[in-house]
Amino acid sequence: MSSSTEARRGVLRLIAAALIVPPLAFVLVFFVVPLVYLLYGSFTPASPTSLFGSGFALTHYAAIVGDDFYRFVIERTLFVATIVVALALLLGYPTAMLMARLSARGRLVMLAVMMLPLMVSNVIRAYGWIAILGRRGLVNGTLLSAGAIEAPLPLLFGIEAVALGLLTILLPYMTVSIANTLASLDKVYREAAASLGAGPLRTFIHVTWPLSSPGVAAGMMITLFLMLSAYVTVSLLGGPRYKLLVSMVFDQVVAFQWPRAAAFAFVLLMIAMAGGLLIQLVLRPQRVGGRG
Amino acid sequence: MIASAEIDVSLAGVEKRYGHVVALPGLDLAVERGSFFALLGPSGCGKTTTLRVVAGFETVARGEVYIRGERVTQRPPHRRNFGMVFQQLALFPHLNVADNVAFGLRMRNVAGAAIRARAREALGLVKLAGLEARYPRELSGGQQQRVALARAIVFEPAVLLLDEPLAALDRNLRQEMQAELRQLQRRLGLTTIFVTHDQEEALTMADVVAVMNEGRIEQLGSPREVYERPRTRFVAGFLGANNFLTARVVGSIGGLLRVEAFGAVLRVAGRPRKDGETVTLALRPERIRLAPPGAGRFTARVTDIVFRGPDTHVRLERDLADFQVILQNSGLGAAPVHPDDMLDLDFAEESLVLLD
Numbered sequence: 001m002s003s004s005t006e007a008r009r010g011v012l013r014l015i016a017a018a019l020i021v022p023p024l025a026f027v028l029v030f031f032v033v034p035l036v037y038l039l040y041g042s043f044t045p046a047s048p049t050s051l052f053g054s055g056f057a058l059t060h061y062a063a064i065v066g067d068d069f070y071r072f073v074i075e076r077t078l079f080v081a082t083i084v085v086a087l088a089l090l091l092g093y094p095t096a097m098l099m100a101r102l103s104a105r106g107r108l109v110m111l112a113v114m115m116l117p118l119m120v121s122n123v124i125r126a127y128g129w130i131a132i133l134g135r136r137g138l139v140n141g142t143l144l145s146a147g148a149i150e151a152p153l154p155l156l157f158g159i160e161a162v163a164l165g166l167l168t169i170l171l172p173y174m175t176v177s178i179a180n181t182l183a184s185l186d187k188v189y190r191e192a193a194a195s196l197g198a199g200p201l202r203t204f205i206h207v208t209w210p211l212s213s214p215g216v217a218a219g220m221m222i223t224l225f226l227m228l229s230a231y232v233t234v235s236l237l238g239g240p241r242y243k244l245l246v247s248m249v250f251d252q253v254v255a256f257q258w259p260r261a262a263a264f265a266f267v268l269l270m271i272a273m274a275g276g277l278l279i280q281l282v283l284r285p286q287r288v289g290g291r292g
Numbered sequence: 293m294i295a296s297a298e299i300d301v302s303l304a305g306v307e308k309r310y311g312h313v314v315a316l317p318g319l320d321l322a323v324e325r326g327s328f329f330a331l332l333g334p335s336g337c338g339k340t341t342t343l344r345v346v347a348g349f350e351t352v353a354r355g356e357v358y359i360r361g362e363r364v365t366q367r368p369p370h371r372r373n374f375g376m377v378f379q380q381l382a383l384f385p386h387l388n389v390a391d392n393v394a395f396g397l398r399m400r401n402v403a404g405a406a407i408r409a410r411a412r413e414a415l416g417l418v419k420l421a422g423l424e425a426r427y428p429r430e431l432s433g434g435q436q437q438r439v440a441l442a443r444a445i446v447f448e449p450a451v452l453l454l455d456e457p458l459a460a461l462d463r464n465l466r467q468e469m470q471a472e473l474r475q476l477q478r479r480l481g482l483t484t485i486f487v488t489h490d491q492e493e494a495l496t497m498a499d500v501v502a503v504m505n506e507g508r509i510e511q512l513g514s515p516r517e518v519y520e521r522p523r524t525r526f527v528a529g530f531l532g533a534n535n536f537l538t539a540r541v542v543g544s545i546g547g548l549l550r551v552e553a554f555g556a557v558l559r560v561a562g563r564p565r566k567d568g569e570t571v572t573l574a575l576r577p578e579r580i581r582l583a584p585p586g587a588g589r590f591t592a593r594v595t596d597i598v599f600r601g602p603d604t605h606v607r608l609e610r611d612l613a614d615f616q617v618i619l620q621n622s623g624l625g626a627a628p629v630h631p632d633d634m635l636d637l638d639f640a641e642e643s644l645v646l647l648d
Contacts, residue, residue, distance in 0.1 A: 186382070188382040191382070195369060195375065196443065197370050198399045199368070210386045287427075
């Protein structure tokens with residue numbers, strides 16, 4: 001290699017590095033710094049006069065671990081997260097397979113149709129579900145007037161309503177993420193599997209599923225993270241008694257318990273990171289990199 | 293047509309359409325056991341479609357497909373018992389070399405210990421022993437090629453299908469792989485159908501070459517036959533640069549036709565024609581010698597000379613007809629050639645091929 005091309009590469013690398021600086025600085029100032037500040041705050045005692053008190057306190061984390069109610073909320077959060085992500089995958093994958101088989105144009109149309117509901121605000125959508133599932137809602141009203149039931153069914157304020165509400169928001173993310181991977185997957189892999197004697201089911205298990213793992217992992221992580229931070233849907237459809245971890249953060253904030261809110265926020269962050277790590281470890285999407 | 297015992301793959305009246313486009317208008321084909329059968333033709337001639345019909349990746353509108361005498365026309369690919377090397381290779385990126393090779397055995401529910409032994413044996417055949425734990429992305433192009441081959445032959449399929457598997461390799465590696473593939477095929481006696489657009493590859497590797505054009509087989513024969521005795525202008529043109537002579541039939545003598553071109557009367561073998569009919573003759577560039585005026589068949593003017601190392605390509609012109617001549621640079625003191633020289637083309641009459 002001549003020294004002039006070597007020099008040009010060096011310049012290009014320098015330009016590339018320079019281009020990364022602004023976004024990097026942005027993330028540093030507006031994300032990393034506040035996050036570190038929040039982490040610091042979660043280890044301070046509560047103060048009636050300022051955001052965080054002075055001194056060091058493990059009391060918030062101790063309370064979260066020691067309190068039965070808090071622990072129950074954490075367990076419930078994990079439970080709902082598992083259910084929602086699993087359902088999104090179960091419903092999203094077949095839809096994605098269908099979508100991947102369409103033409104590029106057809107895929108775009110289907111994408112637009114799926115994204116349409118997302119253009120409505122979460123608040124309005126949640127009230128929509130209340131109008132459908134409430135005591136005097138569409139479902140109960142119809143069933144009552146048809147004489148199928150004698151008293152309204154308690155459809156709202158439970159895991160069913162919360163999961164349903166979250167799924168309608170999250171399903172498009174899961175589906176699109178998987179569909180993109182499936183659509184870019186060359187059909188020659190399926191043909192190769194068939195040439196080696198694998199029927200449709202074994203081709204799916206041994207080839208299509210593992211090769212789609214990058215899309216599945218991405219979809220599951222997006223779904224998990226959005227689900228863990230969804231507040232409006234959870235509080236409106238779950239009601240005042242059905243609390244998840246986000247609700248705890250909110251409750252502490254409105255009570256001006258900033259350090260405890262910070263501690264809850266960090267527990268939530270840890271759960272999200274652990275969940276993301278678990279998804280990566282199980283699906284190992286990186287093994288698909290560099291197709292042969 | 294019922295396939296006999298020696299025929300491993302046969303197609304009978306296979307018709308394939310894509311919408312209104314007829315890809316295969318009714319193809320008959322028989323591949324003998326142990327032979328290396330090349331489907332040769334330009335892109336769009338139907339050679340890949342033919343291979344995919346054998347594999348079952350394409351359904352047929354009409355006709356039957358047989359593998360080892362069994363009718364498999366309606367059978368899905370995974371129940372047809374063939375091995376295939378794809379143009380894109382399609383090694384599974386999430387599986388290492390050993391698991392890629394073992395895939396076909398696993399799908400056939402072979403026992404675990406036997407799988408390992410046979411996979412190792414297949415990797416030995418393609419000279420990749422010791423690379424079992426590598427992933428496809430960690431291999432060179434040639435090594436990936438070998439893995440794809442090992443994966444396709446490890447379960448001893450009835451037929452091996454090769455879809456331009458060497459197209460992605462550079463020239464040297466391709467020639468090396470051609471030789472190895474041929475050796476391996478002979479050693480294992482594996483019936484092989486090979487799709488290629490590269491005439492040299494088809495001629496060097498195959499026992500039987502089928503030259504395809506517009507979904508039909510234009511000519512079928514040994515490499516030497518199709519090269520030296522092309523039946524149609526398409527075959528003659530596709531198998532290397534050929535010179536075409538337009539000639540007029542002027543009579544016949546002793547079973548040979550007498551034809552006239554550029555004032556020279558030539559005798560060629562072929563079915564009888566009427567006097568005065570115009571015919572086309574093919575003549576290989578390497579079969580022509582250049583001679584001083586009056587010493588050869590007819591005279592032409594030199595228009596271009598290209599030195600190529602082992603040989604020199606000389607282009608000549610006569611009455612708007614172009615001729616290409618390849619002279620070996622054997623150092624045997626041939627007279628130097630210059631542009632605008634008037635020279636005679638000289639060749640043996642047996643070198644002329646009368647085309648349909």
